[in-house]
Amino acid sequence: MTSLETAPSRNAETHASVPLCVDLDGTLIRSDLLVESALALLAKQPLMAFAMPVWLLRGKAYLKQQIAQRVELNPAALPYNEDVVAWVRDQQSSRTTILCSAADAKLATLVADHVGGFDAVIASDGEHNLSGANKAKVLVERFGERRFDYVGNAKVDLHVWKSANAAIVVESGSQLSSAAAGVTLLERTFTHGRASPKHWLKALRVHQWIKNVLVFLPLLAAHRVFEPHALISAALAFICFGLCASSVYVTNDLLDLAADRQHRRKKHRPFAAGIIPLYLGPVVALLLLVISFSLAWFLTPTFVLVLLGYYVLTTAYSLKFKRMVMLDVIVLAVLYTTRILAGAAAIQSRPSFWLLAFSMFIFLSLAMVKRYTELLAAQKSSSIKAAGRGYVVEDLSLIQSLGGSSGYLSVLVLALYIDSTASQSLYRHPHYLWLLCPLLLYWISRTWAIAHRGVMHDDPVVFAVMDNVSRGLLVLAAIIVIASI
Incomplete structure (x- = not known):
């Protein structure tokens, strides 16, 4: 993975006053905790495949919570984007960092505790699926419009970047960073290779x-x-x-x-x-x-x-x-x-x-x-x-x-x-x-x-x-x- 700083460095005092919100799936880790946990549950209890559609009828957040309650994931074994993790840890020494994920709160907390240094965890809670516009709304309510930086990796994160002070993009090409630059300040990109x-x-x-x-x-x-x-x-x-x-x-x-x-x-x-x-x-x-x-x-x-x-x-x-x-x-x-x-x-x-x-x-x-x-x-x-x-x-x-x-x-x-x-x-x-x-x-x-x-x-x-x-x-x-x- 390569890292590129695309915007001039901001004043250190200003930079320190802006909290950093970090996405989890595809950003901090090269995986998706919903898929990870669902597969872990199916490996242990294959018949749960029939229960999952029923849980989904009550919403994606409920599905995530029910699966998370039935599995134990080892956060140390997950595939991390090491460059992103190293950069986030460097940021933790100078400003507030929040792990903000659409994954279930139980699993997101496990990862946050393993990585260490996060001041808080904001995640799906069984009722609210913290993704896209929902995530943007929660972050604006907590920090204010244009009062936080956000690290993400998917098109759905454009909803968040529209309200963010700056975007840090993790991607395999250049289209996402171009789209992010159209709605906010593009501070940095992390590029990783695609599957060949x-x-x-x-x-x-x-x-x-x-x-x-x-x-x-x-x-x-x-x-x-x-x-x-x-x-x-x-x-x-x-x-x-x-x-x-x-x-x-x-x-x-x-x-x-x-x-x-x-x-x-x-x-x-x-x-x-x-x-x-x-x-x-x-x-x-x-x-x-x-x-x-x-x-x-x-x-x-x-x-x-x-x-x-x-x-x-x-x-x-x-x-x-x-x-x-x-x-x-x-x-x-x-x-x-x-x-x-x-x-x-x-x-x-x-x-x-x-x-x-x-x-x-x-x-x-x-x-x-x-x-x-x-x-x-x-x-x-x-x-x-x-x-x-x-x-x-x-x-x-x-x-x-x-x-x-x-x-x-x-x-x-x-x-x-x-x-x-x-x-x-x-x-x-x-x-x-x-x-x-x-x-x-x-x-x-x-x-x-x-x-x-x-x-x-x-x-x-x-x-x-x-x-x-x-x-x-x-x-x-x-x-x-x-x-x-």
Whole structure:
């Protein structure tokens, strides 16, 4: 964020006699407390989504109050506009400062106490929504016309600036400051960057679409790669799952803001960091979901049902299951395996029992790696449990034991498949496939060794894609499979 003083400095004595009124949402913080609190409530009690419209019928101020009474926000974890905070603190040493927000008084007071130095807090009280013209009226009644300076960030603040002595503008462009300069003295602007396409790609986690390559496995396992219709169907299934997964990722990020902000890496995600406005999240999530299911109708009804099941289960995971010990990792393994089921449904092929069994065990092991890595990071930071999870650091040895065992069971399933009639009917040289077993044993053992040493990526699937050794083993495995056909 950059700061620019646009008006000549006023006489120090005059400046000190003019109180400074500071907006909260979008100004002091890069977020909106109404959206923050509503999401926090929905994460804890999803059924409250039905109560919110009823509260809104009694007014926006009442809605804010009812939500605020049911949540506990950590003001220290909110994404602050640090340049604005630093400037306000500098002003506090020489004049009266007021935090003036449309947020509910309870939440506004929490932020004021955390930042410190404010002489008073003026906020919505359950009956009056302190926004726009209402805020201007209250400030004029308290200080007088043109007897206060105001810091704001939105067009609705023009109502306040019309009655203010000077405007301090927080914006991402220059239009708002130009409009403010038309109604009062423009004293200073704080400019921050807008969300770029790179930020949106990160928010949608397009890089995670690599997981959806699993929908091609039934195509490969059935040796139907050179059938154009099957290949197109699998590609469309890949896109559908990518869009659906991105919708869920956005929803998960919105519901998991508090935990993400305590995480060393996740706190930089666009929504958690306040780079992308929170209110855009639900809109984008819904749009992606509609497009995903619209495209799915071009495939089979079975595929649509599998995609629906995936969405319901992954939403349930985001809302509840990820905080339930052991059930969370089993659900993760099921979600990966569901992609294989979807791939089979898309090409109208019967899913392989061997492939599904192998998938469950290998991805259960990787899910355990993920939890182990999170717990190890919590232990290093002197925490007793991982944020937003049900595990405690004492579970480390248990997770390591179960995860390693699950990985080795996937090797056993592979070995049994190689020795079955199913492989003999598909491969001319099935005995070559035995070479896959030591490769997989090595990869699983190495993955757990890296996790044990505390240098594993937060997402082991991303690790597998980025790791050079894993890539090399994948190439060797592909050569072995091709030689077996």
